[in-house]
Amino acid sequence: MTEENAIYYCLQCGTNKFKSVRANQFFCESCGFTYFQNIxxxxxxxxxxxxxxxxxxxxxxxxxxxxxxxxxxxxxxxxxxxxxxxxxxxxxxxxxxxxxxxxxxxxxxxxxxxxxxxxxxxxxxxxxxxxxxxxxxxxxxxxxxxxxxxxxxxxxxxxxxxxxxxxxxxxxxx
Ligand SMILES: [Zn+2]
Missing domain, CATH: 3.90.79.10 (Nucleoside Triphosphate Pyrophosphohydrolase)
Structure with missing residues (x-):
């Protein structure tokens, strides 16, 4: 699965509103949780x-x-x-x-x-x-x-x- 079509689930609320918003950074549109996946x-x-x-x-x-x-x-x-x-x-x-x-x-x-x-x-x-x-x-x-x-x-x-x-x-x- 490539990063472009992957579905991500929020680590905090579990919904699939967890989006890759820029390089290294994920944001949950449901609960506002932010996660940095640093290199x-x-x-x-x-x-x-x-x-x-x-x-x-x-x-x-x-x-x-x-x-x-x-x-x-x-x-x-x-x-x-x-x-x-x-x-x-x-x-x-x-x-x-x-x-x-x-x-x-x-x-x-x-x-x-x-x-x-x-x-x-x-x-x-x-x-x-x-x-x-x-x-x-x-x-x-x-x-x-x-x-x-x-x-x-x-x-x-x-x-x-x-x-x-x-x-x-x-x-x-x-
Ligand atoms: Zn969330």
């Missing part, structure tokens, strides 16, 4: 070692089997930097310190019939040596791909394609 923040890591990028095969939907980057949603009361460190550790079990901001790109994340609008923040990290990687949560496999062989179409989300493109076009080789 979520997420983070992703572009980890480079010897001109290769660490990519992950997604274990679960959305986009099961497609390429991804270590990362995920930012928790409440968490910084983007801490979220990135936490997600990297949860997914590939490596501890990282220094990171560089690459840029942010909006994304739409479909999960069980619900569209979540996100803002994805990309950070890059360079490692001198390839770490021992243990596959953790939400990852089916990992692969180090030479930066010249990255094909954007393999990646799950539009934001990832843009983040990778900005990083690979904008920075010298490691």
């Amino acid at each position: 979520a923040s997420s983070v992703a890591a572009i980890i480079e070692c010897r001109n290769q990028i660490l990519t992950c095969v997604r274990e679960y939907d959305p986009c099961k089997g497609m390429m991804g980057l270590p990362g995920g949603f930012v928790d409440r009361e968490e910084s983007a930097e801490l979220a990135l460190k936490r997600e990297i550790f949860e997914e590939v079990r490596i501890a990282v310190s220094e990171m560089h901001y690459v840029g942010s790109f909006p994304n739409v994340y479909q999960y069980k019939g619900v569209e979540y609008h996100t803002l994805d923040l990309f950070f890059s990290l360079r490692l001198k040596e390839k770490p021992q990687i243990t596959i953790g949560d939400e990852i089916a496999a990992i692969e180090w791909i030479p930066r010249e062989e990255i094909t954007y179409e393999q990646f799950a989300f539009e934001s990832m394609k843009k983040g990778l493109r900005r990083y690979l076009n904008g920075r010298s080789k490691a």
Whole structure:
């Protein structure tokens, strides 16, 4: 179901007079209740070692089997930097310190019939040596791909394609 033809029910009075009045904002014409469905923040890591990028095969939907980057949603009361460190550790079990901001790109994340609008923040990290990687949560496999062989179409989300493109076009080789 797309947002345009969806029927929404008011969280307060339960009538179907709950309308999407502008981006992120819902208003109930029956009881006056207002609700802001704000975007979520997420983070992703572009980890480079010897001109290769660490990519992950997604274990679960959305986009099961497609390429991804270590990362995920930012928790409440968490910084983007801490979220990135936490997600990297949860997914590939490596501890990282220094990171560089690459840029942010909006994304739409479909999960069980619900569209979540996100803002994805990309950070890059360079490692001198390839770490021992243990596959953790939400990852089916990992692969180090030479930066010249990255094909954007393999990646799950539009934001990832843009983040990778900005990083690979904008920075010298490691
Ligand atoms: Zn209402």
